[in-house]
Amino acid sequence: MNLTGLIKSAGGRILLQLMAAIILIVTLNPLRAVTAPYPELVLLFPYLLLGTVLLLSQLFNQLRTGFLAVLMLLAYAIIQLRLQQPLPEANTRFAYQLLALMMPLNLLLVLAWPARRLLSPGGFGFLLFIGLQLVAGYWLTGTIQPEQLLSWRETYLMTPGELTPLPILLLLLGLVAICGAALVMSYRNTGADMAALTCLIATELTLVYFQESMISSLAFSLCGVLLIINLIYRSHELAFIDSLTQIPGRRALENEMKHLGRHYALAMMDVDHFKKFNDTYGHKMGDDVLRLMGKLMQDYAGKARVYRYGGEEFTMLFKGQDARASEDHLNEFREAVADYPLAIRDEDRDKDDQKGKQRRGTKSKVKTVNVTISIGVADYQDGKTPQEVMKVADELLYKAKKAGRNCVVTS
Numbered sequence: 001m002n003l004t005g006l007i008k009s010a011g012g013r014i015l016l017q018l019m020a021a022i023i024l025i026v027t028l029n030p031l032r033a034v035t036a037p038y039p040e041l042v043l044l045f046p047y048l049l050l051g052t053v054l055l056l057s058q059l060f061n062q063l064r065t066g067f068l069a070v071l072m073l074l075a076y077a078i079i080q081l082r083l084q085q086p087l088p089e090a091n092t093r094f095a096y097q098l099l100a101l102m103m104p105l106n107l108l109l110v111l112a113w114p115a116r117r118l119l120s121p122g123g124f125g126f127l128l129f130i131g132l133q134l135v136a137g138y139w140l141t142g143t144i145q146p147e148q149l150l151s152w153r154e155t156y157l158m159t160p161g162e163l164t165p166l167p168i169l170l171l172l173l174g175l176v177a178i179c180g181a182a183l184v185m186s187y188r189n190t191g192a193d194m195a196a197l198t199c200l201i202a203t204e205l206t207l208v209y210f211q212e213s214m215i216s217s218l219a220f221s222l223c224g225v226l227l228i229i230n231l232i233y234r235s236h237e238l239a240f241i242d243s244l245t246q247i248p249g250r251r252a253l254e255n256e257m258k259h260l261g262r263h264y265a266l267a268m269m270d271v272d273h274f275k276k277f278n279d280t281y282g283h284k285m286g287d288d289v290l291r292l293m294g295k296l297m298q299d300y301a302g303k304a305r306v307y308r309y310g311g312e313e314f315t316m317l318f319k320g321q322d323a324r325a326s327e328d329h330l331n332e333f334r335e336a337v338a339d340y341p342l343a344i345r346d347e348d349r350d351k352d353d354q355k356g357k358q359r360r361g362t363k364s365k366v367k368t369v370n371v372t373i374s375i376g377v378a379d380y381q382d383g384k385t386p387q388e389v390m391k392v393a394d395e396l397l398y399k400a401k402k403a404g405r406n407c408v409v410t411s
């Protein structure tokens, strides 16, 4: 798997986050030494970074990340304003434990909460819920008796020796929350899943190493930086990656065409009789064909760049290569598409897999269908703009259709 594949996969993203956390812990001492001359700035950094996350999340429509940023800002403020006394003090320790209980639960809740703008009824609902928890927490830490806390500590809140002040039960809760978020992430792999995992790891890191000076500022700053990178990456994906096929879309191609040199070939390709295919097997099955196109194009691209131009039309760009040289490559890809047995969707099976299995019996054979594509490929010619080269490729594609389809026509 290449670096882009690693960054895109859920497993790779989880791994990168864990690595960032480990690097922070390993480099804690040098980091503290470097930042020691600027204590105020270090304290302020998480507010600035998480505030930026909050702003960007609303601008980029990454609304759950906005909720997460609010939670992290509040947690950081609580740590700085309420938890800077020594932990052996009973009420401070209780506030710390309350934070360790509520943060993982609230961060996970964000993944279940409907994505809404903060300034909307749904957003206000979330803020109100958080506000109520703050009031309840404030009231509890003020009224609870130290003797009561002592008896709880003996029964439920044992800590694992000197390792961390975090009670074993709360440590387990944190670990379960991190595993839960990682599981959701490996299933859905959305920007919000990634952001929730980042926040959970930063929170648990802070809580576990709470006795280490500056840990909250450093861990929450790292969280802010990772959330900003995640936001920018997701916005780039939204703008340039086609959501159906997961390959770059037309905007990405148009961008690339601004920087083309004088030596390239451009191939336009189109699924044959796709309208008829849609009419026969349904639109969802048509989408499966387009997804398959995206996957096979990536598998067979080699050094070429692949794009979904629009609808059932795709583009391959061969930089530093001419049309003749790319022909073998394109024929290989065309044959791979024609040979691919595409399983026919059974709507009943989608709706009710169990019933479908019983009705069909276990030995039923999956029916398959094949599709073909036609390709026109044109070279750069002196004085021609990339748009004009694309027009030539489109005309050659039209010729390929006329020639009976399932073939490559070269300039």
Ligand SMILES: Nc1nc2c(ncn2[C@@H]2O[C@H](COP(=O)(O)OP(=O)(O)OP(=O)(O)O)[C@@H](O)[C@H]2O)c(=O)[nH]1
Pocket: 244, 270, 271, 272, 273, 274, 275, 276, 278, 282, 283, 284, 285, 286, 287, 290, 310, 311, 312, 401
């Ligand atoms: N399922 C699905 N169909 C799409 C999508 N985008 C475009 N189409 C369909 O693609 C079909 C394109 O058909 P035409 O341009 O008439 O061409 P064709 O049927 O492929 O015929 P030839 O190109 O001459 O082989 C239309 O029926 C569109 O509805 C999409 O995202 N999903």
